[in-house]
Amino acid sequence: MAKITKVSPLxxxxxxxxxxxxxxxRFSTVAAGVKYAGxxxxxxxxxxxxxxxxGAFTRSSTRSAPVLDxxxxxxxxxxxxxxxxxxxNSGNSNAFTGRVGVxxxxxxxxxxxxxxxxxxxxxxxxxxxxxxxPLPHAKITAALDDLAATLSADAIEDAARAxxxxxxxxKGATATCEIGGVEVTVAGIAKGSGMxxxxxxxxxxxxxxDAKISQLGLQEMVxxxxxxxxxxxxxxxxxxxxxxxxxxxxxTSGAIADDNETFERTLGVVMKDLAHQVVRDGEGATKFVExxxxxxxxxxxxxxxxxxxxxxxxxxxAIAGEDPNWGRVVMAVGKSGAHADRDTLSIWFGDVxxxxxxxxxxxxxxxxxxxxxxxxDLRIRVDLGLGAGHSTVWTCDLTHGYIExxxxxxx
Amino acid sequence: MAKITKVSPLxxxxxxxxxxxxxxxRFSTVAAGVKYAGxxxxxxxxxxxxxxxxGAFTRSSTRSAPVLDxxxxxxxxxxxxxxxxxxxNSGNSNAFTGRVGVxxxxxxxxxxxxxxxxxxxxxxxxxxxxxxxPLPHAKITAALDDLAATLSADAIEDAARAxxxxxxxxKGATATCEIGGVEVTVAGIAKGSGMxxxxxxxxxxxxxxDAKISQLGLQEMVxxxxxxxxxxxxxxxxxxxxxxxxxxxxxTSGAIADDNETFERTLGVVMKDLAHQVVRDGEGATKFVExxxxxxxxxxxxxxxxxxxxxxxxxxxAIAGEDPNWGRVVMAVGKSGAHADRDTLSIWFGDVxxxxxxxxxxxxxxxxxxxxxxxxDLRIRVDLGLGAGHSTVWTCDLTHGYIExxxxxxx
Numbered sequence: 052m053a054k055i056t057k058v059s060p061l062x063x064x065x066x067x068x069x070x071x072x073x074x075x076x077r078f079s080t081v082a083a084g085v086k087y088a089g090x091x092x093x094x095x096x097x098x099x100x101x102x103x104x105x106g107a108f109t110r111s112s113t114r115s116a117p118v119l120d121x122x123x124x125x126x127x128x129x130x131x132x133x134x135x136x137x138x139x140n141s142g143n144s145n146a147f148t149g150r151v152g153v154x155x156x157x158x159x160x161x162x163x164x165x166x167x168x169x170x171x172x173x174x175x176x177x178x179x180x181x182x183x184x185p186l187p188h189a190k191i192t193a194a195l196d197d198l199a200a201t202l203s204a205d206a207i208e209d210a211a212r213a214x215x216x217x218x219x220x221x222k223g224a225t226a227t228c229e230i231g232g233v234e235v236t237v238a239g240i241a242k243g244s245g246m247x248x249x250x251x252x253x254x255x256x257x258x259x260x261d262a263k264i265s266q267l268g269l270q271e272m273v274x275x276x277x278x279x280x281x282x283x284x285x286x287x288x289x290x291x292x293x294x295x296x297x298x299x300x301x302x303t304s305g306a307i308a309d310d311n312e313t314f315e316r317t318l319g320v321v322m323k324d325l326a327h328q329v330v331r332d333g334e335g336a337t338k339f340v341e342x343x344x345x346x347x348x349x350x351x352x353x354x355x356x357x358x359x360x361x362x363x364x365x366x367x368x369a370i371a372g373e374d375p376n377w378g379r380v381v382m383a384v385g386k387s388g389a390h391a392d393r394d395t396l397s398i399w400f401g402d403v404x405x406x407x408x409x410x411x412x413x414x415x416x417x418x419x420x421x422x423x424x425x426x427x428d429l430r431i432r433v434d435l436g437l438g439a440g441h442s443t444v445w446t447c448d449l450t451h452g453y454i455e456x457x458x459x460x461x462x
Numbered sequence: 463m464a465k466i467t468k469v470s471p472l473x474x475x476x477x478x479x480x481x482x483x484x485x486x487x488r489f490s491t492v493a494a495g496v497k498y499a500g501x502x503x504x505x506x507x508x509x510x511x512x513x514x515x516x517g518a519f520t521r522s523s524t525r526s527a528p529v530l531d532x533x534x535x536x537x538x539x540x541x542x543x544x545x546x547x548x549x550x551n552s553g554n555s556n557a558f559t560g561r562v563g564v565x566x567x568x569x570x571x572x573x574x575x576x577x578x579x580x581x582x583x584x585x586x587x588x589x590x591x592x593x594x595x596p597l598p599h600a601k602i603t604a605a606l607d608d609l610a611a612t613l614s615a616d617a618i619e620d621a622a623r624a625x626x627x628x629x630x631x632x633k634g635a636t637a638t639c640e641i642g643g644v645e646v647t648v649a650g651i652a653k654g655s656g657m658x659x660x661x662x663x664x665x666x667x668x669x670x671x672d673a674k675i676s677q678l679g680l681q682e683m684v685x686x687x688x689x690x691x692x693x694x695x696x697x698x699x700x701x702x703x704x705x706x707x708x709x710x711x712x713x714t715s716g717a718i719a720d721d722n723e724t725f726e727r728t729l730g731v732v733m734k735d736l737a738h739q740v741v742r743d744g745e746g747a748t749k750f751v752e753x754x755x756x757x758x759x760x761x762x763x764x765x766x767x768x769x770x771x772x773x774x775x776x777x778x779x780a781i782a783g784e785d786p787n788w789g790r791v792v793m794a795v796g797k798s799g800a801h802a803d804r805d806t807l808s809i810w811f812g813d814v815x816x817x818x819x820x821x822x823x824x825x826x827x828x829x830x831x832x833x834x835x836x837x838x839d840l841r842i843r844v845d846l847g848l849g850a851g852h853s854t855v856w857t858c859d860l861t862h863g864y865i866e867x868x869x870x871x872x873x
Contacts (some may be wrong), residue, residue: 113796113804147792147804149821182789183822287775292796364698364775364860365868372869378593381558385524385703393524393558410560411594449775450869454862457776458783 059244061331061339061427061447062220070207070225070238073259075099075301077202080213083194085187086142086180093191094213095198096137096257097167098299103128104135104175105270107277109294115146117176118293120156127172128266135173137257137297138163138191138198141214141242145178145186146292155188162192166199177255177295179216179242211240214255217456218244218332224324228317230306235262237318239298241325244286244332254281254329256296258321263302268309272318273298280322283354283444285361286333287453330445335452338370340429340445346397347440352389354442356433359387367449370429375420377405384433395436400424470655472742472750472838472858473631481618481636481649484670486510486712488613491624494605496598497553497591504602505624506609507548507668508578509710514539515546515586516681518688520705526557528587529704531567538583539677546584548668548708549574549602549609550625552653556589556597557703566599573603577610588666588706590627590653622651625666628867629655629743635735639728641717646673648729650709652736655697655743665692665740667707669732674713679720683729684709691733694765694855696772697744698864741856746863749781751840751856757808758851763800765853767844770798778860781840786831788816795844806847811835 076098083093098104106125108118138159145152156176164171178186211221225238239258264272273296281296298318300308308314331339342360347353360366363383369376377398384391394409401423404412423429487509494504509515517536519529549570556563567587575582589597622632636649650669675683684707692707709729711719719725742750753771758764771777774794780787788809795802805820812834815823834840 109796111793111796112798112800112802113792113807147789147817147821149805149819151821182792183817289774289776289790289793289797292793363700364864365700368865368868371865374869378558379700381524381593382522382700382703385520385522386700387523389523391523394560396524406558406594408560410558410562449865451862451865453775454779454782454860454865457779458785458861 057219059219059332059336061336063328067208067211067221068223068225070223071236072204073236073238073301074261074303075102076259076299077204078206078210079198079201079203080206080209081194081197083140083190085140085190091213092142093140093194093198094210095202096210097202098135098259098301100134101132102135102299102301103264103266103269105266105273105298107273107296109291111292113147113292115144115178115293116148116152116156117145117178118295120160121175121295124172124175126266126270129170129172133169135175135299136163136167136169137175139177139214139255140191141216142180143178143184143186144180144182144293146182148183148185151185155186158188159191162195166195175297177293179214179255179293182292207238207240214242216242217334218242220332222325222328224321224328226317226320228313230308230311230314233304233306235304235306235308235314235317236260237321239321239325241329243329244334254294256281256325258298260300260318261302261304262300262306262308262314263304264300264308269298269300272315276315276319276322280319280326284326284330285358285444285446286330327445330447333447334456335450336447337450338427338429338448340370340431340447341443342446343430343432343443344435345441346434346436346438348390348438349440350442353440355389356384356387356391356435357442357444359383360431360433361444361446364449370424371448371450373421373424375400375405375417375424380431380433390437391435392437397434397436399432401430469630470743470747472747474739478619478622478632479634479636481634482647483615484647484649484712485672485714486513487670487710488615489617489621490609490612490614491617491620492605492608494551494601496551496601502624503553504551504605504609505621506613507621508613509546509670509712511545512543513546513710513712514675514677514680516677516684516709518684518707520702522703524558524703526555526589526704527559527563527567528556528589529706531571532586532706535583535586537677537681540581540583544580546586546710547574547578547580548586550588550666551602552625552627553591554589554595554597555591555593555704557593559594559596562596566597569599570602573606577606586708588704590625590666590704593703618649618651625653627653628745629653631743633736633739633743635732637728637731639724641719641722641725644715644717646715646717646719646725646728647671648732650732650736652740654740655745665705667692667736669709671711671729672713672715673711673717673719673725674715675711675719680709680711683726687726687730687733691730691737695737695741696769696855696857697741738856741858744858745867746861747858748861749838749840749859751781751842751858752854753857754841754843754854755846756852757845757847757849759801759849760851761853764851766800767795767798767802767846768853768855770794771842771844772855772857775860781835782859782861784832784835786811786816786828786835791842791844801848802846803848808845808847810843812841
């Protein structure tokens with residue numbers, strides 16, 4: 052692993068947020084020695100009887116054994132719902148490990164089920180770290196008694212730290228709302244900083260709420276929100292084999308959240324916050340960039356153009372160099388495969404109209420755009436001038452830091 | 463423009479090749495001051511009466527005015543075929559320049575036609591360099607008399623140098639064959655080193671032959687060969703707005719090349735050689751990488767997987783770090799969108815079988831793969847184990863050099 056000594060300059064100021072406890076959710080962590088001795092590398096999250104679980108996973112065709120196991124279990128709720136658990140390790144992704152990878156998942160989930168007195172179908176596991184090496188699952192199962200004995204309602208920050216790999220800061224977010232006069236809380240954690248791309252960034256994300264919501268209702272909400280949060284970020288266009296998002300609703304607040312728009316917005320706030328934090332920890336990132344495309348033939352085309360800009364190495368290096376190089380944005384629009392007409396294209400850097408109707412704007416003063424580029428949070432806006440399709444995605448710049456981290460780190 | 467002081471370490475040893483004269487083809491160059499004073503930046507290629515022209519161009523939806531003009535002219539041969547000319551400038555791409563860009567093309571092509579006594583439909587022009595700035599076409603047309611007066615059969619190397627931008631070496635290639643006892647010669651030049659991606663790399667390529675071949679026969683051959691040469695290379699996944707390939711056949715050898723497989727192979731040798739040279743001059747490149755995918759459901763899927771690997775920043779940085787990181791290759795296969803089954807996947811680095819049937823090969827010794835990665839010319843081979851589809855593409859690594867060049871250079 053490359054030595055990451057500095058916290059990303061884009062990390063939220065003020066450090067890890069104060070996250071509220073969610074009634075019915077407990078966490079514990081342990082240093083199991085999965086890859087390195089003495090590093091906290093396993094976390095257990097336990098949610099109480101009656102909870103519901105939703106999720107979203109990488110669409111990679113080479114996804115890992117834990118992901119396949121989670122996908123097979125999602126939506127299954129045993130009649131006697133005694134609760135669920137998430138068991139997550141860093142240091143080894145258990146990806147591309149063939150038959151022994153499947154066996155490791157079976158060993159971990161059945162031992163966790165036994166320790167916690169839950170059905171194995173209620174145990175979800177995730178792994179992140181090196182690909183292709185057998186997961187030393189016995190080290191993890193040996194720590195289960197310890198993990199079960201130390202479960203605590205206020206250990207979510209420790210859990211966030213236990214799942215970090217190349218992350219330079221732990222990621223947490225929270226939001227609350229009221230449903231029928233009852234306060235509902237959402238709190239979540241995430242890890243991820245490279246191999247971040249559409250179809251789920253390379254991330255593990257765990258979100259908890261005390262809202263009361265059906266499995267199907269929660270799943271529909273999560274799938275919908277995922278499109279404009281975790282599926283709308285990219286660091287390097289590379290898609291992990293392990294990306295997993297799990298959302299648990301304990302129902303302990305008593306507030307019923309099915310089809311509740313306020314709750315969906317609140318959950319969306321936490322998902323977007325965590326997604327942005329992943330980009331802000333993008334490997335080598337020095338700029339956080341929002342790319343908004345409008346005027347596309349439809350939303351699919353708008354997303355294509357936005358991702359083409361966000362993933363263009365030439366755009367990303369120009370941003371790193373604080374160069375308002377709109378020619379490269381034009382190039383990225385052109386290669387996207389979406390409907391685009393050079394002569395109806397407008398481009399803004401921040402609030403500065405740079406290009407209009409297929410050429411540089413007559414009022415454009417480069418110094419204005421250059422001033423925007425010197426900031427830490429940048430906005431690129433493109434109007435294709437064709438229709439009503441729109442999309443917003445988030446990315447970071449491409450710097451020497453990315454090369455340093457990835458020419459050495461063995462993922 | 464970033465100062466490029468060093469020639470790419472991957473440049474062909476021995477410098478620019480000795481290119482034979484092609485009967486019926488003459489070149490001239492001039493320093494017109496398009497962007498910098500005193501730099502040779504315009505080249506004229508003139509091909510004699512009776513020649514035929516074929517070509518291929520960027521598929522970008524924001525392609526430049528010169529490209530649109532070339533595309534409109536391609537296939538048109540006036541009844542009184544007095545020959546053709548290619549007029550090419552570096553320093554300014556005349557891309558995204560709106561109405562004045564179209565006017566610049568009209569000014570250049572009509573002045574060139576007049577100077578050379580050719581119809582304007584027989585004048586092709588290309589521009590490469592900065593996007594979005596008006597092309598100072600008067601500087602170019604002012605040089606036309608000089609260019610016409612100095613046309614010479616043996617100035618092809620000067621022509622290759624005149625069209626360079628961030629290129630660190632001039633690119634030329636040649637091959638010969640016999641058709642019916644008559645020797646036929648092909649010789650070509652190219653420029654390009656960044657913004658190189660499928661659907662034509664960011665390149666200008668001009669190839670000349672003394673074969674006698676119909677316009678349609680030549681076009682079909684060029685389109686076919688283009689798929690496995692210039693469309694099979696990528697430096698950074700970014701597609702230029704200006705890519706142009708033009709092939710001129712003078713017929714002066716008298717050898718008829720329509721549907722001639724030997725000639726097609728010979729033309730293919732020159733096209734592949736130039737395509738490889740563009741990758742070898744990839745911005746910041748230190749490794750030339752051939753990626754071969756086989757066992758895919760079909761050739762389209764094979765190309766998808768090959769390009770996904772070739773464009774993955776994580777694969778490219780691993781190559782820069784000489785790390786045989788096959789986990790990242792698995793990741794790139796998974797995200798490609800092609801049919802793939804983790805458990806039938808095999809991967810070789812050079813001749814070293816790294817992964818087989820969904821897991822690391824039992825015979826794999828990392829030192830063997832690591833030794834291959836230390837070389838300059840690398841091969842990654844992937845067998846998807848599903849069908850007969852196959853594809854080969856070429857790329858380079860992603861290094862600090864790429865960041866240096868592109869965080870400063872205003873393209």
